[in-house]
Amino acid sequence: MLQQFFGCANVVIKDEDIKRSNSIKKQCILFSKKCIFAARNNNNTVVPMNPIQMVDLRTQYLHIKEDIDAGIAEVLESTAFVKGGKVSDFQKHLEAFLDVKHVIPVGNGTDALQIALMALGLKPGDEVITPTFTFIATAEVVALLGLTPVVVDVDYETFCINPEAVEKAITPRTKAIVPVHLFGQNVNMEALLKIAKRHRLYVVEDACQSMGAVYTFSDGRKLHSGCMGEIGCTSFFPSKNLGCYGDGGALFTNDDNLAEQIRTIANHGMRIRYYHDVVGVNSRLDSIQAAVLDAKLPHLNDYIAARRRAADHYNKAFAACRQLVTPTTASYTTHSFHQYTVKTNGIDRDKVINRLAEKQIPAMIYYPVPLHLQKAYLDCRYQEGDFPVAEALSATVFSLPMHTELDVEQLNYISDNVLKAVAEQN
Numbered sequence: 112m113l114q115q116f117f118g119c120a121n122v123v124i125k126d127e128d129i130k131r132s133n134s135i136k137k138q139c140i141l142f143s144k145k146c147i148f149a150a151r152n153n154n155n156t157v158v159p160m161n162p163i164q165m166v167d168l169r170t171q172y173l174h175i176k177e178d179i180d181a182g183i184a185e186v187l188e189s190t191a192f193v194k195g196g197k198v199s200d201f202q203k204h205l206e207a208f209l210d211v212k213h214v215i216p217v218g219n220g221t222d223a224l225q226i227a228l229m230a231l232g233l234k235p236g237d238e239v240i241t242p243t244f245t246f247i248a249t250a251e252v253v254a255l256l257g258l259t260p261v262v263v264d265v266d267y268e269t270f271c272i273n274p275e276a277v278e279k280a281i282t283p284r285t286k287a288i289v290p291v292h293l294f295g296q297n298v299n300m301e302a303l304l305k306i307a308k309r310h311r312l313y314v315v316e317d318a319c320q321s322m323g324a325v326y327t328f329s330d331g332r333k334l335h336s337g338c339m340g341e342i343g344c345t346s347f348f349p350s351k352n353l354g355c356y357g358d359g360g361a362l363f364t365n366d367d368n369l370a371e372q373i374r375t376i377a378n379h380g381m382r383i384r385y386y387h388d389v390v391g392v393n394s395r396l397d398s399i400q401a402a403v404l405d406a407k408l409p410h411l412n413d414y415i416a417a418r419r420r421a422a423d424h425y426n427k428a429f430a431a432c433r434q435l436v437t438p439t440t441a442s443y444t445t446h447s448f449h450q451y452t453v454k455t456n457g458i459d460r461d462k463v464i465n466r467l468a469e470k471q472i473p474a475m476i477y478y479p480v481p482l483h484l485q486k487a488y489l490d491c492r493y494q495e496g497d498f499p500v501a502e503a504l505s506a507t508v509f510s511l512p513m514h515t516e517l518d519v520e521q522l523n524y525i526s527d528n529v530l531k532a533v534a535e536q537n
């Protein structure tokens with residue numbers, strides 16, 4: 112019977128195995144190579160624990176299957192696979208959610224960043240300031256457009272770009288700043304926007320990881336992540352806070368002229384069919400992805416709340432462990448916990464990650480090498496030691512499973528094993 116439960120015919124579960132595992136709450140027994148866990152529930156009966164993944168998209172899908180399937184079926188019936196009504200529906204719904212004038216859906220987050228810089232009319236040689244501790248896409252598009260990426264250090268507490276470092280890096284050639292709202296919380300935008308205003312610089316927010324995070328300005332105004340600078344960019348990569356089932360992205364702006372320019376660039380530089388006013392690209396969100404996103408959008412706030420609950424659970428579990436520094440949320444922002452990333456202190460991070468892997472717990476390092484030390488971006492301007500905070504973070508951080516479907520059994524299992532793996536090093 113339990114074998115059926117686990118869907119794994121060669122699994123033999125003996126009661127002694129269960130008794131042998133330590134406490135009732137912590138009973139997690141590996142029954143097969145396929146990583147099937149069991150634990151006792153409150154009635155003391157054995158129940159399977161879902162295998163732990165960095166992101167569990169399947170369980171999330173099963174909860175909203177009806178809506179997703181209906182949305183996709185509608186697109187199939189309509190055969191409007193590109194620029195269908197689903198894309199404009201989703202666009203309008205996202206504009207309302209974010210309270211922003213224009214959402215322009217595109218093919219992915221990297222395209223969004225590239226199109227944003229093109230729309231601002233930046234020219235080769237113009238300098239664009241980005242954090243050195245981020246995903247590569249942020250600097251990649253700057254380099255691809257012949258602009259000069261200028262990287263700066265980040266803040267140890269928030270992992271995000273340090274506004275003071277930005278101001279120091281500004282030169283007469285600086286034209287834009289691309290802050291990255293890393294791991295799900297907003298950059299200190301009030302400080303950054305003041306600097307941008309003082310030096311007449313554009314701000315293109317990389318909000319690929321921070322969909323749903325809200326910033327509160329000192330005058331009480333609240334704005335969504337990605338809706339504070341001239342342009343915001345996001346990604347709908349499946350694992351993102353609002354993810355589709357393939358690639359997708361969008362730009363946000365409150366500026367009508369920029370919105371028009373962005374739409375034109377994303378559509379081969381074309382306003383009137385087959386008349387090309389500017390050099391553009393082909394970047395579109397397809398209708399099936401829009402249907403998925405439109406079905407998921409009404410759940411976004413709940414998804415973020417689930418991520419926060421998981422983060423709270425980890426925070427409490429690790430509070431007394433001096434070898435782990437848990438993530439903080441800055442006073443000016445909410446945190447959407449795209450990632451739950453801890454800093455290690457005086458322990459071998461790789462040993463912890465390997466130990467977790469033995470327990471079928473995935474953990475990832477975001478990001479092991481800061482941009483200024485990446486082979487493709489190494490140039491005579493930067494060397495090791497230039498950005499000590501980012502370098503220290505790259506050497507010490509790791510991220511734990513973080514998604515909307517983590518349950519208490521899984522969270523206990525993960526945090527208990529993290530603490531054990533850390534304790535083994537004492």
Ligand SMILES: Cc1ncc(COP(=O)(O)O)c(C=O)c1O
Nearest residue numbers: 219220221246248319346347348
């Ligand atoms: C910070 C950041 N910027 C840009 C991107 C690029 O998004 P996409 O993968 O949709 O191109 C990502 C996606 O991982 C990201 O995390």
